[in-house]
Amino acid sequence: xxxxxxxxxxxxxxxxxxxxxxxxxxxxxxxxxxxxxxxxxxxxxxxxxxxxxxxxxxxxxxxxxxxxxxxxxxxxxxxxxxxxxxxxxxxxxxxxxxxxxxxxxxxxxxxxxxxxxxxxxxxxxxxxxxxxxxxxxxxxxxxxxxxxxxxxxxxxxxxxxxxxxxxxxxxxxxxxxxxxxxxxxxxxxxxxxxxxxxxxxxxxxxxxxxxxxxxxxxxxxxxxxxxxxxxxxxxxxxxxxxxxxxxxxxxxxxxxxxxxxxxxxxxxxxxxxxxxxx
Amino acid sequence: xxxxxxxxxxxxxxxxxxxxxxxxxxxxxxxxxxxxxxxxxxxxxxxxxxxxxxxxxxxxxxxxxxxxxxxxxxxxxxxxxxxxxxxxxxxxxxxxxxxxxxxxxxxxxxxxxxxxxxxxxxxxxxxxxxxxxxxxxxxxxxxxxxxxxxxxxxxxxxxxxxxxxxxxxxxxxxxxxxxxxxxxxxxxxxxxxxxxxxxxxxxxxxxxxxxxxxxxxxxxxxxxxxxxxxxxxxxxxxxxxxxxxxxxxxxxxxxxxxxxxxxxxxxxxxxxxxxxxxxxxxxxxxxxxxxxxxxxxxxxxxxxxxxxxxxxxxxxxxxxxxxxxxxxxxxxxxxxxxxxxxxxxxxxxxxxxxxxxxxxxxxxxxxxxxxxxxxxxxxxxxxxxx
Amino acid sequence: xxxxxxxxxxxxxxxxxxxxxxxxxxxxxxxxxxxxxxxxxxxxxxxxxxxxxxxxxxxxxxxxxxxxxxxxxxxxxxxxxxxxxxxxxxxxxxxxxxxxxxxxxxxxxxxxxxxxxxxxxxxxxxxxxxxxxxxxxxxxxxxxxxxxxxxxxxxxxxxxxxxxxxxxxxxxxxxxxxxxxxxxxxxxxxxxxxxxxxxxxxxxxxxxxxxxxxxxxxxxxxxxxxxxxxxxxxxxxxxxxxxxxxxxxxxxxxxxxxxxxxxxxxxxxxxxxxxxxxxxxxxxxxxxxxxxxxxxxxxxxx
Numbered sequence: 001x002x003x004x005x006x007x008x009x010x011x012x013x014x015x016x017x018x019x020x021x022x023x024x025x026x027x028x029x030x031x032x033x034x035x036x037x038x039x040x041x042x043x044x045x046x047x048x049x050x051x052x053x054x055x056x057x058x059x060x061x062x063x064x065x066x067x068x069x070x071x072x073x074x075x076x077x078x079x080x081x082x083x084x085x086x087x088x089x090x091x092x093x094x095x096x097x098x099x100x101x102x103x104x105x106x107x108x109x110x111x112x113x114x115x116x117x118x119x120x121x122x123x124x125x126x127x128x129x130x131x132x133x134x135x136x137x138x139x140x141x142x143x144x145x146x147x148x149x150x151x152x153x154x155x156x157x158x159x160x161x162x163x164x165x166x167x168x169x170x171x172x173x174x175x176x177x178x179x180x181x182x183x184x185x186x187x188x189x190x191x192x193x194x195x196x197x198x199x200x201x202x203x204x205x206x207x208x209x210x211x212x213x214x215x216x217x218x219x220x221x222x223x224x225x226x227x228x229x230x231x232x233x234x235x236x237x238x239x240x241x242x243x244x245x246x247x248x249x250x251x252x253x254x255x256x257x258x259x260x261x262x263x264x265x266x267x268x269x270x271x272x273x274x275x276x277x278x
Numbered sequence: 279x280x281x282x283x284x285x286x287x288x289x290x291x292x293x294x295x296x297x298x299x300x301x302x303x304x305x306x307x308x309x310x311x312x313x314x315x316x317x318x319x320x321x322x323x324x325x326x327x328x329x330x331x332x333x334x335x336x337x338x339x340x341x342x343x344x345x346x347x348x349x350x351x352x353x354x355x356x357x358x359x360x361x362x363x364x365x366x367x368x369x370x371x372x373x374x375x376x377x378x379x380x381x382x383x384x385x386x387x388x389x390x391x392x393x394x395x396x397x398x399x400x401x402x403x404x405x406x407x408x409x410x411x412x413x414x415x416x417x418x419x420x421x422x423x424x425x426x427x428x429x430x431x432x433x434x435x436x437x438x439x440x441x442x443x444x445x446x447x448x449x450x451x452x453x454x455x456x457x458x459x460x461x462x463x464x465x466x467x468x469x470x471x472x473x474x475x476x477x478x479x480x481x482x483x484x485x486x487x488x489x490x491x492x493x494x495x496x497x498x499x500x501x502x503x504x505x506x507x508x509x510x511x512x513x514x515x516x517x518x519x520x521x522x523x524x525x526x527x528x529x530x531x532x533x534x535x536x537x538x539x540x541x542x543x544x545x546x547x548x549x550x551x552x553x554x555x556x557x558x559x560x561x562x563x564x565x566x567x568x569x570x571x572x573x574x575x576x577x578x579x580x581x582x583x584x585x586x587x588x589x590x591x592x593x594x595x596x597x598x599x600x601x602x603x604x605x606x607x608x609x610x611x612x613x614x615x616x617x618x619x620x621x622x623x624x625x626x627x628x629x630x631x632x633x634x635x636x637x638x639x640x641x642x643x644x645x646x647x648x649x650x651x652x653x654x655x656x657x658x659x660x661x662x663x664x
Numbered sequence: 665x666x667x668x669x670x671x672x673x674x675x676x677x678x679x680x681x682x683x684x685x686x687x688x689x690x691x692x693x694x695x696x697x698x699x700x701x702x703x704x705x706x707x708x709x710x711x712x713x714x715x716x717x718x719x720x721x722x723x724x725x726x727x728x729x730x731x732x733x734x735x736x737x738x739x740x741x742x743x744x745x746x747x748x749x750x751x752x753x754x755x756x757x758x759x760x761x762x763x764x765x766x767x768x769x770x771x772x773x774x775x776x777x778x779x780x781x782x783x784x785x786x787x788x789x790x791x792x793x794x795x796x797x798x799x800x801x802x803x804x805x806x807x808x809x810x811x812x813x814x815x816x817x818x819x820x821x822x823x824x825x826x827x828x829x830x831x832x833x834x835x836x837x838x839x840x841x842x843x844x845x846x847x848x849x850x851x852x853x854x855x856x857x858x859x860x861x862x863x864x865x866x867x868x869x870x871x872x873x874x875x876x877x878x879x880x881x882x883x884x885x886x887x888x889x890x891x892x893x894x895x896x897x898x899x900x901x902x903x904x905x906x907x908x909x910x911x912x913x914x915x916x917x918x919x920x921x922x923x924x925x926x927x928x929x930x931x932x933x934x935x936x937x938x939x940x941x942x943x944x945x946x947x948x949x950x951x952x953x954x955x956x957x958x959x960x961x962x963x964x965x966x
Contacts, residue, residue: 014766022780028795047809091688099685111696118900118948120924120941125703148699168365171332176379177353180684190369209788211903226790230907233794253791260786268847351678
């Protein structure tokens with residue numbers, strides 16, 4: 001932070017630029033909201049930022065009718081996948097930081113690469129496997145895929161967090177007679193609230209926002225909301241109802257947006273720690 | 279309480295790597311306070327972890343009350359440890375920190391309460407019991423860490439540089455308190471430190487370590503007065519011992535060390551007479567307090583006149599630096615006797631207190647110079663004979 | 665005085681304890697070996713076969729790669745990736761750094777403004793694509809709005825323009841990711857040693873000089889990290905294209921990720937799809953390996 005308080009003109013210019021930029025970032029969200037409450041007629045006659053002539057909820061109702069079921073699919077996929085991958089990541093991170101053994105560092109290196117893995121290189125074999133397991137086009141199959149390919153990040157989060165905790169803590173607990181799981185459950189886990197939050201939020205946004213796995217491994221009734229939204233927006237049959245499109249997009253975006261608003265601190269930490277250290 | 283014995287303990291982290299611990303031999307009696315002291319990286323903390331069972335040893339045996347514990351897991355060794363970082367469980371209250379080990383060992387709730395009460399009274403932390411470690415000062419955390427160890431009533435206590443995270447004043451206070459505690463409880467204790475003052479003040483026995491090898495094992499007094507080699511002599515004592523490299527001469531059957539202060543020379547006859555020391559590069563070691571002002575009338579001891587170059591008052595005494603044989607030499611004097619810079623002084627040495635070291639190996643040369651030395655010789659013989 | 669029973673050494677419980685860390689890690693190790701490296705190798709194998717709708721293991725050597733190289737659509741996709749990736753990374757970095765520096769000037773309500781810049785990152789690329797597809801809609805989007813506001817001659821139909829559609833992707837992607845770059849740099853700026861800046865001020869350096877010559881060069885690691893992440897997003901970009909243009913018009917806005925998906929899963933040409941996936945992996949490695957190399961080397965120097 002450099003003290004520039006004295007130059008009043010440049011202060012004004014800085015604030016003006018920042019506010020203008022904020023407005024630009026907000027425009028798409030505002031347009032989505034405005035459009036979603038307009039009638040198709042209103043959309044044709046008005047413009048992006050014109051106020052709706054009447055606030056009309058029909059777009060939202062129609063959107064929910066179309067994508068509501070898939071919204072619940074996304075919930076059914078996201079909740080278990082987030083919990084399972086976070087739990088496994090925590091255990092992995094615990095072992096990789098506090099109970100290293102010959103080869104565990106190598107494993108961590110191999111796992112780290114998973115953070116950068118372009119999923120295109122595993123899509124085909126993964127789809128064969130999902131098919132063999134009879135999980136094609138099921139939400140269970142997607143849970144499995146998300147757990148497997150989320151492990152790299154969840155492990156990284158916990159491992160980096162636990163590495164910063166002095167291992168004397170584990171030594172003390174071992175001398176006190178505590179075993180592997182007792183040390184984890186009674187000592188480390190209660191200290192892990194911040195990183196658990198980071199990991200949950202990171203996994204939630206990743207999995208909720210996923211499109212690639214959804215479109216490859218699930219179609220029809222099992223597809224997540226991102227796939228449903230994409231199908232809705234890109235159908236070329238019938239008249240385009242932009243109010244429905246925008247309402248559906250809002251429905252798809254709201255859960256992660258709310259998480260961001262209420263837990264932005266952890267969201268940012270996840271982005272930077274996960275990404276920077278990756 | 280218990281005895282602790284290390285027999286030929288070795289530790290290595292893999293083939294090709296240097297040994298972390300080499301042939302460690304130690305034995306302390308029930309209730310004794312053993313200090314492991316040495317520079318960082320000397321293996322003292324590794325040795326402590328091996329005793330605790332947090333690391334496995336590569337060879338040898340660790341015996342507690344003559345029973346080999348080297349294969350046991352830490353929880354079965356009945357050993358408690360106080361860590362440098364205190365390692366208090368941050369999410370638990372002080373009470374739960376102290377009680378944790380007892381709960382794990384399935385002690386009854388009433389017994390746990392009693393034990394927590396006993397320990398917290400002993401350490402005067404009763405008013406802190408419901409606080410979390412994060413709300414405590416460094417000194418208070420230190421007490422809680424000790425309380426956690428005391429509550430277990432283990433056979434042996436291990437302390438890993440427990441005072442090094444405290445500020446200077448508190449460190450001295452806690453040092454005294456630990457000594458008091460040990461005098462009252464008479465617990466068998468192993469204490470790791472890099473601070474030679476802690477080593478001298480706290481220990482019944484001191485083991486000076488370097489490069490994974492015990493350089494000397496003895497009482498603080500033996501270590502101070504009769505260091506086994508140059509390393510021990512230089513590591514223990516503050517200000518450090520003065521070392522003057524020179525060649526010895528023999529005249530009239532007496533060994534002489536020639537000193538030169540630039541303005542005067544002196545032939546210092548040595549207390550030891552061993553053959554073979556003459557015409558050989560040695561290092562003469564003498565402690566700062568053993569260089570004294572010569573009295574006004576001659577007392578038969580040689581005198582050397584030297585110019586004062588630096589004067590450092592420390593309060594209780596004043597350190598005066600002169601140059602002998604091109605080496606800066608420190609003398610400790612009472613503040614009232616201290617000269618000014620540029621003045622010249624007449625200095626005297628007690629030849630019986632002067633030590634000799636081999637210039638190449640650093641090993642101590644010559645017969646032991648003082649009665650205590652005999653004790654050390656016995657000790658070494660006993661040590662080697664085992 | 666001891667109150668604890670001493671067990672004989674190496675009880676079964678101890679043995680289990682000793683194995684527990686390995687047991688706990690074992691499933692993940694299996695997953696990583698099979699699901700990551702095994703599958704990559706499998707895809708690698710498939711790229712040397714004549715697999716079409718179903719996997720086949722008839723070896724055809726480099727034939728699929730030759731077909732890929734001869735495929736015009738692949739080249740369009742690769743060229744688009746270069747344009748899209750290059751512009752996306754550069755513009756995001758410039759905007760992100762600029763906003764971070766402005767926000768670093770003891771701004772009131774900084775947290776609130778930061779929140780606004782960063783929120784697009786929480787959204788799915790599908791949502792972003794949907795929103796921008798509507799905003800850039802020729803006829804009803806910005807096109808019409810600016811004309812309504814009095815700019816009569818304004819035309820914006822890049823979404824339908826084969827040569828310019830890729831810029832639409834850039835706009836949407838920059839909107840989504842530049843706030844994130846800003847957050848990374850802001851964190852980096854907060855970590856810069858303030859005494860260095862004061863020293864420069866005492867030496868009489870102006871604000872822009874201080875930032876350009878002293879502060880930004882010290883943020884090199886942040887630049888590298890941001891570059892890595894943005895490049896990674898660009899190479900994997902699939903959802904944005906899918907929602908915004910579906911690769912159109914024609915295949916003029918295709919990206920390799922889109923190419924791979926449509927050849928592998930829609931057009932039943934697994935062989936060539938696998939070959940394109942391996943090419944993508946190569947692109948990631950080409951960026952990742954030098955990055956990791958320099959990271960590790962720096963660490964050794966610390």
